[in-house]
Amino acid sequence: MELPIASHYNMLGGEAGIHRLVDRFYDLMDELPEAWELRKIHPQDLQGSRDKLFKFLSGWLGGPGLYEAEYGHPRLRMRHMPFPVDSQMRDQWLLCINMALDEQVQDNLLKNQLKSAFSNVADHMRNRQG
Template sequence: MELPIHSHYSMLGGEDGVRNLVNRFYDIMDELPEAWELRKIHADDLQSARDKLFKFLSGWLGGPGLYEAEYGHPRLRMRHAPFPVDTQMRDQWLLCMDMALDEQISDELLKTQLKSSFAKVADHMRNRSG
């Protein structure tokens, strides 16, 4: 399957770029005291979370639909329903992702587009008040 040349997936560097972004995101989440509440709702071993986010982002960013092929439709709100996603969790998630994007992407327009897209999705994931 030929992928769009100007997809966010391609602009990030394809599989390697997306995997690097995901790994850096989880490394930051694991290390950053400001993300402690977010980190504690994850399993001790982050490998499964890394793999699922990589597969989801691959398709979401315009690359291969790896997540859908393995798990079906993402149904993000349903899959996040068991977790208390309030404004604080959203903000901690975005803090980690924004830091990873700042470290991994030098193209300012791409970075701005991705931050905006991630913010919309993260806000949509909120399932608790506060």
Template sequence: MSSANPESPYTRMGGEPAVRALVDRFYELMDTLPEAWEIRKLHPEDLAGSREKLFKFLSGWLGGPPLYIQEYGHPMLRRRHLPFPIDAQARDQWMLCMNQALDERVEDEALREGVRHAFWQLADHMRNR
């Protein structure tokens, strides 16, 4: 049973199945778009662990169950990403994949644009080069 706020993006998107679908599409795009090659190279060959961690992080970040925190503790995103060279190009490639996934998986335009804006801020904050 979810304790998610009915007004949260998590709930408005459709809960766990919708967040999983978004994450799955995001990684499918990252794995196949030539324009995302540089960001793809920063990930392990097998994306299963990355998919699961992003799903768990987004669940809590979008207002649903705090799965990532329950398993790994505070995300400390910037610190966890410091070993990876993240510049404007990497940010833009990440956003390319997420934008397309959002366009394909989130029907509510206002919700989609709000989440897109929040993702942009988060992705920009991850830059370390």
């Protein structure tokens, strides 16, 4: 079954494009001193995190629902409750995803739509003051 041409999943390049975005996001999180607090709440080996984010983004962006098929409903906020997500963590996460988008996405309309959507999700994930 082919996915609609206009899905964000397809516009990003399908599976390969989502993998590139996720890999660049985690590479930036690993490299940027400004993302140190965010990096330290992740496991030493980021492969599991990369895999889960890829699977989540696949479905969230209009592609195959890989995350839900394996783990059920994402319940993002609930799944992140054990981690201290304050404004600083949100901002560090957004720094990395926005830089990855700037590097990976040439279409400015798509890039801005995704930045807005990621910002809304990241803001919703906050579970601590500050």
